[in-house]
Amino acid sequence: MSSINCFRTAKAPLHTFASVSRFRYSPNPIVSVLRRKSSPSFVTLRVVSSMAYEKELDAAKKAASLAARLCQKVQKALLQSDVQSKSDKSPVTVADYGSQAVVSLVLERELTSEPFSLVAEEDSADLRKDGSEDLLQRITKLVNDTLATEDLTKAIDSTLTTDDLLRAIDCGTSEGGPNGRHWVLDPIDGTKGFLRGDQYAVALGLLEEGKVVLGVLACPNLPLTSIAGNKNKNSSSSEETGCLFYATIGSGTYMQPLDSKSEPVKVHVSSVENPEEASFFESFEGAHSLHDLSSSIANKLGVKAPPVRIDSQAKYGALSRGDGAIYLRFPHKGYREKIWDHVAGAIVVTEAGGIVTDAGGKPLDFSKGKYLDLDTGIIVANEKLMPLLLKAVRDSIAEQEKASSL
Ligand SMILES: Nc1ncnc2c1ncn2[C@@H]1O[C@H](COP(=O)(O)O)[C@@H](O)[C@H]1OP(=O)(O)O
Numbered sequence: 001m002s003s004i005n006c007f008r009t010a011k012a013p014l015h016t017f018a019s020v021s022r023f024r025y026s027p028n029p030i031v032s033v034l035r036r037k038s039s040p041s042f043v044t045l046r047v048v049s050s051m052a053y054e055k056e057l058d059a060a061k062k063a064a065s066l067a068a069r070l071c072q073k074v075q076k077a078l079l080q081s082d083v084q085s086k087s088d089k090s091p092v093t094v095a096d097y098g099s100q101a102v103v104s105l106v107l108e109r110e111l112t113s114e115p116f117s118l119v120a121e122e123d124s125a126d127l128r129k130d131g132s133e134d135l136l137q138r139i140t141k142l143v144n145d146t147l148a149t150e151d152l153t154k155a156i157d158s159t160l161t162t163d164d165l166l167r168a169i170d171c172g173t174s175e176g177g178p179n180g181r182h183w184v185l186d187p188i189d190g191t192k193g194f195l196r197g198d199q200y201a202v203a204l205g206l207l208e209e210g211k212v213v214l215g216v217l218a219c220p221n222l223p224l225t226s227i228a229g230n231k232n233k234n235s236s237s238s239e240e241t242g243c244l245f246y247a248t249i250g251s252g253t254y255m256q257p258l259d260s261k262s263e264p265v266k267v268h269v270s271s272v273e274n275p276e277e278a279s280f281f282e283s284f285e286g287a288h289s290l291h292d293l294s295s296s297i298a299n300k301l302g303v304k305a306p307p308v309r310i311d312s313q314a315k316y317g318a319l320s321r322g323d324g325a326i327y328l329r330f331p332h333k334g335y336r337e338k339i340w341d342h343v344a345g346a347i348v349v350t351e352a353g354g355i356v357t358d359a360g361g362k363p364l365d366f367s368k369g370k371y372l373d374l375d376t377g378i379i380v381a382n383e384k385l386m387p388l389l390l391k392a393v394r395d396s397i398a399e400q401e402k403a404s405s406l
């Protein structure tokens with residue numbers, strides 16, 4: 001990526017600066033125009049080529065894959081253990097913290113030349129409390145073992161101490177916002193799915209001036225082939241599983257197997273135009289999304305297939321390769337969506353040709369800090385289905401409001 005600062009004059013409107021032939025990048029460069037708040041007459045033209053964010057993407061893929069490996073190890077032990085009850089939250093805690101530490105350490109070490117800001121779900125407050133020493137030791141060992149499996153030993157001088165671990169987790173306490181670069185991480189998205197042995201994702205994205213420019217989704221339990229029409233969508237069956245989805249702005253979305261060096265394939269959202277032939281995804285957990293509202297919307301659209309219920313941002317990954325055509329997410333009143341639950345998924349779907357908006361049709365605004373300010377919910381579809389979907393959403397919400405006011 002190349003950036004130049006330009007002074008905008010009345011005689012030279014912005015679009016003249018968008019003539020970028022002198023940049024020897026891809027034939028179809030994307031120019032993003034960033035206006036400085038402090039000095040509106042100055043703009044930064046950012047020329048995005050197919051080579052854009054290459055270094056960041058390599059680092060993000062490495063970080064998310066390694067973190068996913070740590071999660072897989074913990075999930076396997078959790079499911080095999082006779083002693084550990086599934087309601088015991090400690091394994092997931094170990095994996096959440098461990099995954100966050102791995103991503104933070106890998107990004108920091110791979111991208112040394114830049115100031116590093118990370119907005120992430122976890123922080124170390126509980127680990128610093130008395131009585132957490134054993135847990136902290138376990139996580140530190142897990143992270144050291146995971147990093148040792150990769151050729152990171154030369155980048156990481158020595159074995160990490162518990163203090164190093166706490167510091168790595170707390171790298172994720174940035175607030176994000178509209179200025180500069182911020183990495184955004186959910187170290188395990190879909191905790192409930194993780195505990196059940198079902199779908200979860202390590203979700204990592206990059207914001208630049210409040211816009212998503214890169215996203216990586218590691219989905220260890222998602223089959224490599226389409227889950228459309230499968231009977232059991234959520235759980236990992238005997239099929240080969242483990243997908244890594246990634247996208248950078250203007251370059252499309254790709255998928256490759258999580259644990260191999262096979263060539264990535266470019267993926268596209270479903271091209272279904274007739275809603276009767278569309279299938280829709282929603283949360284597995286009824287507490288995360290209003291299933292009644294989704295089914296009312298689906299009925300209005302004439303969707304025939306039953307909903308596909310899976311956990312986590314694996315839904316965005318599966319949608320990006322056309323396994324389903326629509327995603328409906330309507331959290332219960334009072335729930336505030338966090339940016340780390342959507343940043344990576346949103347770019348993975350939009351770069352594959354999909355549209356992600358709130359229930360009112362507005363694009364998601366990731367520039368407001370940790371939370372998303374939303375109208376009611378989040379909906380995803382391809383360009384053809386979106387107008388019909390928006391109407392069905394509007395009508396269903398209006399009906400629901402009318403019924404509840406009676
Ligand atoms: N009450 C809730 N409503 C909506 N989403 C929730 C709620 N509680 C947790 N989540 C988050 O929703 C996401 C998963 O939702 P789903 O699997 O339904 O798509 C996760 O990010 C999960 O957090 P977490 O990252 O801690 O698992």
Ligand SMILES: [Mg+2]
Nearest residue numbers: 186189190341
């Ligand atoms: Mg989450």
Ligand SMILES: [Mg+2]
Nearest residue numbers: 121186188189
């Ligand atoms: Mg999480």
Ligand SMILES: [Mg+2]
Nearest residue numbers: 096121188191
């Ligand atoms: Mg959580």
